[in-house]
Amino acid sequence: MRGKVGLVIGLGVGYVLGTRAGRERYEQIKLQAEKVWNLPPVQEQVGKVQDAAKSALxxxxxxxxxxxxxxxxxxxxxxxTPGERLDAGLDAAQDAADDVAAAAEAAAADVKKRVGSVDDATDGK
Structure with missing residues (x-):
């Protein structure tokens, strides 16, 4: 699903930037894009992604x-001694950085998993 959306967006952006139809055509495309963005199914999926990101983070x-x-x-x-405290602090800081990185990776994986399930749900529609 992401590949399809990316292709459509890329084609749309290329058309808008490459066309010589002018501002009028741009406004037509923009209006259609806003209509699609505001459709209830699209906004439902946007809400699901936002909720997944918030809960994971x-x-x-x-x-x-x-x-x-x-x-x-x-x-x-x-x-x-001060040197021993510094060494202990550096070791603890490295461990802490690893813990935060692991938590961030877990949050990203959770969001990716949830977004993947949103993609799967929209593919079947």
């Missing part, structure tokens, strides 16, 4: 917060 602030706490705990404490 809600996990990121938790991962960032937990990572910040790990780094803070690793760099504080008077029982270690």
């Amino acid at each position: 809600m996990a990121l602030p938790t991962a960032v917060w937990n990572s910040a706490v790990k780094v803070t705990r690793a760099t504080t404490g008077s029982s270690r």
